[in-house]
Amino acid sequence: MQRPLCASGIFQFCTNHEILEYLDQRWPSANRPCRGHHWPCDVSDNFSDAALVLIGHGSTVNADSATPTCQHADALRQRGLFAQVREAFWKQEPYVWQVLRGVFAPRVFVVPLFISDGYFTEEVIPRELGFRRPGETNFARAQQRGGQTLHYCGPVGTHSSMTEVLLARAREIVQTFPFPRAPKPSDTALFIAGHGTGNNENSRQAIEQQAALIRGRQLYAEVHAVFMEEDPRIGDCGRLAHVKNIVMVPFFISDGLHSFEDIPVMLGVPRPVVRERLRQGQPTWRNPTERDGKRIWYTAAIGSEPHLSDVILERVREAAGPC
Amino acid sequence: MNPDMRAFLAALDTEIVFGQVAVRRLERGFELRHESDRSAAADNLTTLKGTELRTWSQQAAGGAFRPLKSAPNLRAGWRALAADSAALELLLHYLYPGAVADWFAAQAAAPPITSYRQFTARQTGMYRITTMLQDAIAGAAIRACCHVDFCLKRRLWSVEGLEADAAGAKSLIPCLEPCALLLEFARKVARLEQNDAPPSEEPQADAAEGDFDAPSNPRRKRFGLEKQALAAKRAVE
Numbered sequence: 001m002q003r004p005l006c007a008s009g010i011f012q013f014c015t016n017h018e019i020l021e022y023l024d025q026r027w028p029s030a031n032r033p034c035r036g037h038h039w040p041c042d043v044s045d046n047f048s049d050a051a052l053v054l055i056g057h058g059s060t061v062n063a064d065s066a067t068p069t070c071q072h073a074d075a076l077r078q079r080g081l082f083a084q085v086r087e088a089f090w091k092q093e094p095y096v097w098q099v100l101r102g103v104f105a106p107r108v109f110v111v112p113l114f115i116s117d118g119y120f121t122e123e124v125i126p127r128e129l130g131f132r133r134p135g136e137t138n139f140a141r142a143q144q145r146g147g148q149t150l151h152y153c154g155p156v157g158t159h160s161s162m163t164e165v166l167l168a169r170a171r172e173i174v175q176t177f178p179f180p181r182a183p184k185p186s187d188t189a190l191f192i193a194g195h196g197t198g199n200n201e202n203s204r205q206a207i208e209q210q211a212a213l214i215r216g217r218q219l220y221a222e223v224h225a226v227f228m229e230e231d232p233r234i235g236d237c238g239r240l241a242h243v244k245n246i247v248m249v250p251f252f253i254s255d256g257l258h259s260f261e262d263i264p265v266m267l268g269v270p271r272p273v274v275r276e277r278l279r280q281g282q283p284t285w286r287n288p289t290e291r292d293g294k295r296i297w298y299t300a301a302i303g304s305e306p307h308l309s310d311v312i313l314e315r316v317r318e319a320a321g322p323c
Numbered sequence: 324m325n326p327d328m329r330a331f332l333a334a335l336d337t338e339i340v341f342g343q344v345a346v347r348r349l350e351r352g353f354e355l356r357h358e359s360d361r362s363a364a365a366d367n368l369t370t371l372k373g374t375e376l377r378t379w380s381q382q383a384a385g386g387a388f389r390p391l392k393s394a395p396n397l398r399a400g401w402r403a404l405a406a407d408s409a410a411l412e413l414l415l416h417y418l419y420p421g422a423v424a425d426w427f428a429a430q431a432a433a434p435p436i437t438s439y440r441q442f443t444a445r446q447t448g449m450y451r452i453t454t455m456l457q458d459a460i461a462g463a464a465i466r467a468c469c470h471v472d473f474c475l476k477r478r479l480w481s482v483e484g485l486e487a488d489a490a491g492a493k494s495l496i497p498c499l500e501p502c503a504l505l506l507e508f509a510r511k512v513a514r515l516e517q518n519d520a521p522p523s524e525e526p527q528a529d530a531a532e533g534d535f536d537a538p539s540n541p542r543r544k545r546f547g548l549e550k551q552a553l554a555a556k557r558a559v560e
Contacts, residue, residue, distance in 0.1 A: 060390040060504055060533030063381045074374060077413075084325070086416075091503045093392050094421030098499070101435065102424025104325045119448070127445060134445050 045317070051084040051105035052076060052316065055096060055112045055125055056253070058089030065254045066092055068303030069113050075309045090120065096128040100150075108150045109316045113253050113303065115157030115194070116206035126152060142319070151319035156311045157206050157251070163213045165305045166192060170220075170247045173299045177287035183295075189222040189241035190214060191248040193234050193263060196227030204230060207251050228258065234266040238292045245288075246296045253303035260284050267296060327427035328412050341426075342419050342475055342494050343397045352406045355414055357399035368402040376403050377417035390533040391504055392419050393476045393496055422476075422496045429479065429497035437500035439465065439482035443509070453509040456516070458483040463553050464512040467546035468505045469498070473532075504533065508542055511535040 054076075056069030066089060073087040088099035100108070110129060112121045126132035131152050132139035141152045156162065170190055174182040192214075194207035204227065211225040221243045226234045237246055248267070250259045260278065264285045265271045274284045285298040302308065324332075331339075338347045345358045355376075360368055371379055383389050383396045397418070405411035415423050428435055439461055443453040456464065462485035469478050469488075476498035477488045488498075501509075529544075530537030537543070 058503075060507055061388065061531060063388050070374075070377070088421075089503075092390065093419075093502070094424075095503060097437075098421045098425065101428045101499075102325070102327060102421055104327075123447065127447075134447075 045081070047082045047107070047109075047316065047320075049105060050082055050107035050109060050316075051086065051103045052082045052312075053099055053103060053108060053110045054085070054087045054312065055110060055114075056087065056089050057114070057120070058092035059256070060091050062256065064256045067255075068253050068301075068308070071304060072113070072309045072312060075306070076312065079309075081313075090124065090128075096125055100129060103148075106148055107320075108148055109153055109319055110151065111153045111312050111315045112155045113308075113312075114155040115251060115253060116202040117155060117158055118202045121155045151316075153315040153319045156308060156315060157253070158209075159311050159314055160213070161311050161314055162302075163210055165302050165307045165311060166210055166249050166251070167214065167219070168307055169249045169299045169302055169305055173247060173287060173297045177297060179288060183245040185219045186221055187243055188220055188245040188247055189224065189237075189243050190220040191224045191226050191234075191237050191241075191246060193226050193248055193250045194228070195252070195258065196230035210251065228262060228266070234263055235268070237267070237296070238294045241294060244293070244295055246294050247299070248296065249299045250301050252301040255301045255304070259301045264298070267291065267298065324408055325412070327424045328408055330427050330430070331415075331423050332408055340495070341415070342393060342422065342496050343395065344415075344418055346411070346415075349404075352404060353411045354402055354404055355411075355418070356402040357397060359399045360402070365402060369400055371401045371403045373413070374417065376401075376414055380418050387531060388533070391474055391502065393422070393474050393494075393498075394532065395472070395475050419496060425497050425499055426495060429499065434479065434497075435499055436480050438480050439501055439509075442480075442501045443506070446506070450506055450510055452513045453506060456509060456513050458485075459553055460512065460516060460550075461485075461509065463549035464509050464546060465505065467549045468508045468542050470542075470545055472545070473542060474498070504542075507533070508535055508546075511543070512546060 054069050054073050056066055058069075059065035066087075069087045069089070073085050076082065077085040083105045084103060086094065086099055086103060088094045088096050090096055094102070110125075112125055114121050123132070126139055127134065129150075129152070130145075131141075131143060131150070143150050170185075174188075192207050192211050194203065196204050196207070204225075207225045207227070211223050214220065215223040222241060224232065224237070224240050226232050226237055226240070226248075228234060232240060234248070237248060248263075250263060252259050261271075261274050261284060264274050267285065267289075268291050269285065269289075277284045288295045288297045290296075335346060335348060338345055340346075340358050343358050344355050345361050347354045356363070356368060379401060380392055380397060381389055382398070383394075384398055389396065403414050405414050412423070440454075443450070446453060461482045465478070465482060465485060468474075469476075471493055475494040476496045477490075477493045478498045479487050480498065480500055481487045528539060530540045532541065534540055535543060
């Protein structure tokens with residue numbers, strides 16, 4: 001039997017087993033008093049007394065970095081679910097350390113639009129919001145401040161439903177550019193491209209976890225995690241794929257230097273060509289492009305994927321807990 | 324209505340100039356326009372709606388990205404209408420994010436001001452170096468970075484030996500703590516001080532506002548002048 005899991009639209013329909021598995025993951029059974037309730041009765045979707053604060057990285061040199069955060073703040077503002085929706089940034093106004101001065105709702109949910117748990121989500125943002133004092137190794141994710149309850153939610157990138165966001169991106173690109181025809185997933189190797197860095201294992205883990213989840217669904221012929229700064233490298237995709245069609249999804253929030261310029265270069269476009277295309281306002285990668293006998297589709301970063309707004313809501317629901 | 328907007332509307336009799344924006348009460352709702360367009364005919368101005376105003380405020384004339392919305396280079400030639408206080412709040416948020424809340428917070432009996440030392444002491448990673456600037460150099464960096472040519476916020480925070488901006492200076496928008504540009508600039512200054520590199524003599528076109536690696540960055544040029552003034556003062560002493 002299938003029935004709607006949630007109103008967010010990420011999972012249109014799920015089996016009972018999937019629903020229970022999902023609930024167990026969100027709330028350990030000991031803390032979840034109402035496993036027998038019908039979905040979504042055990043989740044409060046009334047946030048009219050709450051403010052939502054989306055945190056992005058931002059940039060002091062270009063507007064692109066902030067675009068996805070603003071996009072989802074606009075989208076969620078339009079839905080009218082929250083009393084107030086604010087975006088804030090590490091590098092742009094309103095700054096992380098500034099934003100709560102303008103938030104007055106009794107409940108406040110802070111959701112970082114970041115890919116992985118790490119330096120920014122666990123150290124910098126909590127410190128600048130006053131959740132964590134310098135030197136503290138841990139901090140309470142829900143805190144009382146004056147008459148407000150502040151909830152610090154997990155980053156969107158590590159949420160299990162990001163799998164749907166990645167799959168949506170992969171589906172869309174071949175449907176948008178079906179030349180000569182859109183390949184079936186079963187004839188396609190899907191690559192999830194991440195930054196990767198020796199400084200933070202979580203960066204790699206978030207990508208590998210998503211690759212494993214998608215692989216488990218057996219939709220695509222192959223699923224690989226590849227990286228800019230670690231092995232296996234993005235440029236190795238042609239060698240790693242055993243099928244002709246490749247779809248590569250950059251697991252980045254923002255389209256910027258990495259996704260617009262660096263990755264197309266790693267995929268074989270000469271950097272001067274990439275820069276000339278950028279200068280002329282053209283896409284830096286043409287879908288699909290033939291390389292070494294492989295046909296490669298390359299998507300935009302996931303941050304602008306509309307479903308990400310629903311992942312944000314899922315993070316808020318998790319923090320709000322059962323009603 | 325949030326208390327900051329309630330206070331803002333109480334201060335808005337018929338018109339208030341906030342940063343470079345003139346906000347006027349209309350018979351119904353509000354109108355915003357660049358202060359230099361106060362006497363312009365409405366028909367001669369482009370009407371911007373909602374997020375169009377945010378997009379407009381992201382670029383200076385010539386298309387350069389504006390990393391600081393309080394920079395004195397907001398383009399003129401537009402007007403925007405707000406039907407009610409909620410719409411006005413959002414439009415002001417697009418133009419000057421967080422500024423109304425800061426304006427309100429600055430009126431508290433004990434405004435939440437964070438000094439350069441308090442702010443930099445909690446930084447980690449690549450910004451830890453900003454704690455190493457001596458007061459006089461930090462002061463010169465702040466004078467350069469927060470100069471009225473670059474930012475219209477009235478700086479209420481400071482560092483030892485440097486006065487906060489006087490009441491009535493720059494604009495109504497207060498600055499309650501260092502910003503990301505200041506932090507980045509202080510980091511660059513700290514590195515320059517470590518290397519003690521002489522400033523370039525070559526005249527160059529101004530680099531992007533947020534590109535502190537370029538010697539032709541306007542704030543870096545200004546810092547050169549501030550250091551010269553500091554050296555001259557020390558010579559007299």
